[in-house]
Amino acid sequence: NAGVTQTPKFQVLKTGQSMTLQCAQDMNHEYMSWYRQDPGMGLRLIHYSVGAGITDQGEVPNGYNVSRSTTEDFPLRLLSAAPSQTSVYFCASSSRRERSYEQYFGPGTRLTVT
Amino acid sequence: RKEVEQDPGPFNVPEGATVAFNCTYSNSASQSFFWYRQDCRKEPKLLMSVYSSGNEDGRFTAQLNRASQYISLLIRDSKLSDSATYLCVVNYSGGYQKVTFGIGTKLQVIP
Numbered sequence: 001n002a003g004v005t006q007t008p009k010f011q012v013l014k015t016g017q018s019m020t021l022q023c024a025q026d027m028n029h030e031y032m033s034w035y036r037q038d039p040g041m042g043l044r045l046i047h048y049s050v051g052a053g054i055t056d057q058g059e060v061p062n063g064y065n066v067s068r069s070t071t072e073d074f075p076l077r078l079l080s081a082a083p084s085q086t087s088v089y090f091c092a093s094s095s096r097r098e099r100s101y102e103q104y105f106g107p108g109t110r111l112t113v114t
Numbered sequence: 115r116k117e118v119e120q121d122p123g124p125f126n127v128p129e130g131a132t133v134a135f136n137c138t139y140s141n142s143a144s145q146s147f148f149w150y151r152q153d154c155r156k157e158p159k160l161l162m163s164v165y166s167s168g169n170e171d172g173r174f175t176a177q178l179n180r181a182s183q184y185i186s187l188l189i190r191d192s193k194l195s196d197s198a199t200y201l202c203v204v205n206y207s208g209g210y211q212k213v214t215f216g217i218g219t220k221l222q223v224i225p
Contacts, residue, residue, distance in 0.1 A: 035215075042118065042201070042215035043158070090157055101146060101205055101213065105157035 001026050006091050006106035013081040013113045021076040021109050023091030029104070031094045032074040033058070034066065036087040037108075043090065049074055050096075081113045117141060118204050120216035128224050131192050135219045137202030138184045146205035147178055147185045151198045152218060158201055161187075192223045 007022045025032065033048035045058030049068040063085060065077040074093075078085060088110050092103040119138045127133045139147075147164035162169065164176040164185050175188040189196055199218040206212035 040122075040217060042217045044215075045213070102148075102160045102163070103158075103213070105159070107157050 003027065004091055004093055004104050004106035006089075006109050008109060009107065010110045011112070013078070013111065015081060015083060015113060017081050019078050019081070021078070021089055021091075021111075023074045023076065023106055024072050025074075025091075025093040025104070026072065027093060027095070027104065028071060029093035029095045030071070031096060031101075032068065033092050033103075034064070034074070034076045035090045035092065036060065036085075037090060038087050046076065046089075078111075083113045085111065086113045087111060117214045118202055118216040120202050120219050122217055122219060124220040124222050126222045126224055127192055129192060129194060131223075132188065132190045133192055133221065134186055134188045135200055135202075135221075136184050136186050137204075137216055137219075138182075139202075139204045139214075140183070141204070141206050142180075142183060144183075144204045144206050147176075148203040148205075149174075149176055149185075149187050150201040150203055150215075152201055153198045158215075161200070189221075192221075194223050194225065197221055197223045 004025045030051050034046040035043040037043050044060050047066040049055045055066050088108050090108050091106040094103045149161040150158040151161045152158040164178050168177040173190045177186045199220045201218045202216035204214050
């Protein structure tokens with residue numbers, strides 16, 4: 001099993017550009033989520049999904065869109081990049097079969113917006 | 115007040131030392147508690163869940179104090195490989211979307 005994979009690992013965007021961060025998992029997990037991590041702040045939830053076709057907003061959703069057409073994939077779209085979106089983005093998945101809600105994270109995407 | 119608070123450190127300890135971290139949470143309805151470990155420029159990984167009765171995994175012991183609303187992580191006989199940031203994670207009301215991460219406590223084990 002590859003677990004949770006993310007692409008790209010690094011990305012530099014200019015203000016106003018759009019892009020999609022890819023996330024895939026092969027563990028048949030129902031839950032998937034996107035977090036951003038900034039210095040001095042904990043991981044903050046952007047969007048999450050409890051199953052294919054179902055998504056919802058997290059703590060910091062503005063400027064991002066998601067969709068979940070399959071169990072495996074959960075892409076994150078930046079609509080019009082801003083310098084405030086410079087961050088490290090982590091995708092995570094977990095299974096509701098596990099009461100502990102252990103989350104498995106991808107390796108992250110380091111995004112810089114200039 | 116932040117929902118989950120941790121001392122960011124760094125905690126610099128010699129090899130073989132015992133070190134403890136605390137994490138306080140503000141919502142008394144919190145149901146699940148975890149410690150994650152994050153190495154520099156890597157993704158977080160689950161270290162251990164924290165149970166009401168406390169639990170131990172090798173050199174690591176986690177405890178929960180609901181009355182005072184904090185969880186703790188004790189590391190005995192510290193190894194150089196324990197150097198990392200330890201994230202406190204709290205899950206409110208059993209809902210997936212209510213997971214909250216602390217900012218993490220950085221541990222540096224010195225030879």
